[in-house]
Amino acid sequence: MKLALGPILYYWDRDSMFKFYDEVAASSVDIVYVGETVCSRRYLLRFQDYLSVAEKLAEAGKEVVLSTQTLIESESDLKTLRRITGNEKFKVEANDMGAVRLVANKVPFVAGLTLNVYNPQTLDMLAGLGATRWVMPVEMSRETLATLLDNCQHKPETEVFAYGRLPLAFSARCFTARHHNLQKDDCQFKCLDYKDGLTLKTREGQPFLNLNGIQTQSALVYNLIGELDTLKSAGVDVVRVSPQGEHTIEILQLFRDCMEQRLSPAQALAQIEKLMPEASCNGYWHGKPGLDFIRSNPPAATASNPH
Amino acid sequence: MQPDTTKKMDLVCPAGSLPALKTAIDNGADCVYMGFRDDTNARNFAGLNFDLTNAREGVRYAHAKGKKVLLALNTFPQASGWQRWTKAIDNAADIGIDAVILADPGLMQYATKNHPNLRLHLSVQGSATNHEAINFYHEMFGIQRAVLPRVLALAQVEQLMTHTKVEIELFGFGGLCVMVEGRCSLSSYATGESPNTCGVCSPPKAVRWQQTAKGLESRLNGILIDRYGEDENAGYPTLCKGRFDVAGETYYAIEEPTSLNTLELLPELKRLGIAAIKIEGRQRSPAYVGQVTKVWREAIDSCNRNAQAYSVKPAWMADLGNISEGQQHTLGAYYRPWK
Known part of the structure; x- marks a missing residue:
């Protein structure tokens, strides 16, 4: 399996973004998605800036994909979209059917x-139109994915959002x-x-959602680091880590260590939990409510220890 | 495309049952829309919707009065239940449904191949908010109408319409989704079931009401959505319409319990050349559907007769106000500052 870094879903200042991507270039990640996917008002990095980030990452040996905005409302949104889909160097991740129309039958793309x-x-x-990879909807379970892939004629690469606060909803409202x-x-x-968004809690103090402009995320962090075996057996080719305010590079390294079996899933989970802005969830992968957390790999030996 | 301002706007009304369908037709609906009794549609509630016999009778009743019936098949077929959705398409064609309202491209492809004469509408669940997306569905599957998500300001709708020949249908009244339809998994995050996968949002089986010392509490799969004081009316715990705590402040952080009402925009919608106005509410009673249909029929007729002289009658607003969620109205995203 390959390791991917998703687009930054938050709005960070310009220097932080460039610094972050310098670190990403030096990391062990295979694929990097760059671009503003949430809000057209976020202007600190423009198309040319993202292109220069993409060039740097490509020089460092990364596969770079330019991600398009999810909610396309205005003519100016479409103008930005066309610049991305018309770029002749990097593959495009199409996040709206409008983007698919612009790349279909022209260039390979990521759905x-x-x-x-x-x-x-x-x-x-979508594969017939040129999709060489697709990213599974976040609410899909392992079982549904396996059934889906069993019944496909084309087999584009399958990528799963495997770490980060889940992008659950988009709105016209901020x-x-x-x-x-x-x-x-x-x-x-x-x-x-808010480099990690703004947490929404119930009136009992339960962290429930996370406000990120027009996007609503889960407050809990979707975390499949303990599920790399089941991801692989379900047919997943790429696991995606979504950037967070701090520790993203360390989190990528933990995924890499776990993929290459330098760490057991239980060890990786124990270490990653120290780096997270909120507790883990993984219910979707198990066919449960997304906010549930099922610990598939309990720490070994503690139960049978007589002392 | 130049808008056709001479064209009359159709009134499309919800039918959750045969009595609601008949009431809608009798009160002046041009079209009704309905769903089959399973997860192939986005109002998959117990006791609601149509079996094949009722659907046939509904089509007969509407057609006898010169009206149309649309069928919502607007959830996303899950990999394990594909045949349930294709069978629904076959049944729709068989009983003479005038158009099917679809969100899933795979299903559109099936309909195009197997029932080339069946008219296709793009559901609001298809999340098409720009002309490139709408034209994609038109070129690929020949969709003839698109229902727009409730996210665009009117100026954006107008701009979109200059670049497509696909007819546009807009939501005019009823429950308001604050999120882009088809791009919201909040419900499955909390309960395991969402509009996309199961045709439900904040499903009734996950709801619990509890009287406590702090007030009446509404919960969804155990999550506290709202708590009401003695002087407050409790509403259904749709999870985006609860009161939550953000940075120490408790408020309707996402949206108030409010209804969309665009009566005052009718002349503008007609000027834009909107093909149809949709009323939300297949989960509502026949009495509700009858009352809303009656008001909207009068309003649309008044606007069609003379758009310049049109004005919203206080009696219409009073009638609609009595039956709206939270007794509050909004223009939603059509009015830019709402965003």
């Missing part, structure tokens, strides 16, 4: 996780601006204040 591929017929259709009693058009770029 993003918001394209809603739930069955082999849809996956075959919830971060709403929190500050601002309208989206005058949001004062409040997202810059």
Whole structure:
């Protein structure tokens, strides 16, 4: 299996972004997705900046993919989209059917996780248009994935969102601006204040969701580091880590160590939990509510230790 | 494309049952939309929807009065149940449904291949918010109408319409999804079931009500969605419409319990050349459907007769206000500051 780094879902300042990608270039990750996928108002890195980041990463030997914005509303969104899909060097991750239309039958592409591929017929259709890889919807279970892949005629590479706060929903409304009693058009770029988003808790204090501009994420961190074996046996080719405010490079290294069996799943889980902004969840992979956490690899020996 | 402003806007009304279908037709709906009694549609609730016999009778009733019936098959077929969805398409064609409302490309491909004369509408669950996406579905599968997600401002709708020949249907009234339809997994995150996979959001079987010392609590799979004071009306715990704590502040962090109502926009929608106005609410009672249909029929007729002289009658708003969720109305994203 290959290791991928997803696009940055948050809004960080320009220097932090460049510094982050310098570290990524030096890391052991195989594939890097770059681009603004959440909000068109996030302007600190423009298309040319992302291209220069992509060039640097490619020089460091990474496979680079340019990700498109998920919610395309305006003509200016479409203009940005066309610049990305028209780039002649890097592969594109299409996150909307509008993007698919622009790359279909022209260049190979990655079918993003918001394209809603739930069955082999849809996956075959996209593969026929040029998708060489697809990213599974976050709510899909291991069992459903295995059935889907068993019934596919084409077999593009399968990628799974395996670590990070889950991108669960998109809206026209900005919830971060709403929190500050601002309208989206005058949001004062409040997202810059929250490098990991803004946690929404129930009135009992249970961390439930995470506000990230127009995107709503899970508050818990989806974490399949303990599931690398079942990912592989289900037919997954690429596991994706989603960047977070701190420790992303260390998290990539833990995934790499676990993939190459330098760490057991239980060891990797114990170490990664110290680096997470919130507790783990993995229910979706087990066909349960997403916020559940099922510990498949309990720490060995403790139960039978007589002392 | 130039908008056809002489064209009359169709009124598309919800039918969760045969009595609701008949009431909608009798009160002036041009079209009704319904679903079969399973997870092939996004209102998969117990006691709701149509078996084949009722669906046949519904089509007969509507067609006898010169009205149309649309069938929502707008969930995403899961890999293990594909035949349930294709059978639904076959049945729709067989009983003379006027159009099927689809979200899944694989299913559109099946319909195109096997029932080339069946008219296809792109469901709001298809998340098409731009003309490139709509034209994709048109070129690939010949969809003739698209229902837009409730995310675009009117100026954006207008811009979109200049670049496509696909008819546009907009939501006019009813429950308001604050998220882009088809791109929301909040419900499965909390409960395991979502609109995309199971045709439900915040499913009733996950709901618990509990009277406590702090007030009446509504929970979804154990998660506290809201807590009501004695003077407050409790609402259904749709998870995006609860009160939560963000950075020490408790408020409706995502959306208030409110209904979409676009009566005041009708002349503008007509100027844009909108083909149809959709009323949400297949889960509602026949009485509700009848009342909403009646008001909207009057309003659309008034607007069709003379758009310049059109104004919203206070009696319409009063009638609709009495039956709306939370008794509050909003223009939603059509009005830019809502965002």
